[in-house]
Amino acid sequence: MKLLVLGGTRFLGRHLVETALRRGHALTLFNRGRTAPGLFAGVEEIRGEREGDLAPLRGRAWDAVVDTCGYLPRLVRHSAARLADAVGRYVFVSSISVYADAASPALDENALRARLPAADGEDIAAHYGALKAACEDEVNACFGARALLIRPGLIVGPHDPTGRFTYWVRRVARGGQVLAPPSREYPVQFIDARDLAAWIVDLVERGAGGAFNTSGPAEPLTFAAFLDECRRALAAKAQFVWPDAGFLARHGVRPWAELPLYAGEEGRGLNEVSLARALSAGLRLRPLAETCIDTLAAAEATPLVSGVGLETAREAELLQAWHAPSAAAPPSRS
16 A cells, blocks of 8 residues: 655654654655654655645556544644545544543543533643534535544554553562552553554555544553553553542643643543444564563663653652641552
């Protein structure tokens, strides 16, 4: 197959290109050339801005385009409209954040999606899910049955630029007392970027369409089980301390930012969406231990991501406060 990738050199796109090349597909990358230009020797790279007229792509044809970097509806509309006659299928990497009710469990692909408060709202941080949902609408409007919408949960693994999953891998590997979220039973979902990339190529090869929630693991995973498996895989000497939610709130600990993967009760549902459709269609997921080990190996050569996870000094202060006699409850360890 001939594949066009919008992006293709940073994280998911990088793994997708590697997967497609291993399977013998012909790749063209369209991007600005700001991240790892020339990463793939012998692969055609076309420089351009998706906000432009896409002139460098005129007169060409591909079996499918994979859009890994669409966040604003007007830009996705621009790309989809101009590629409608040039590609057979439009694969849009969306997000499970498209769902309106982030607290409800078992959300499937038919669940109500978020809507923008204003048609011209482009604040990605404030309206990420609603913007992704609007982007899906643009792809569907242009491609109909030829649209393939991938809704991943948190994407993790080697070369992850967000540092969220990586924070826990690094922190567990360092050992000692580790401040954990307030509940051992809190659900977590994520998908290794390599598994997601392979799944996308699988679906394109099969000519699939429609929407798929795409995360993992196949069976429900609690935060305690996640940390325990991480500790086991890395042969780490870590003890997990589980303070209560009130303690974290009093000390201003921010879910997701300072305790990555923990989204609070209001975001709990996005950590337990239904994966039934993707699993029944053949989604394959590697063991968690492999992701932990490979992520740590890759992270050793990269700096920490600023603003993600608890800084060492702040975590130490919080642990000291929790262990103090005035704490609301005795420490819980595992």
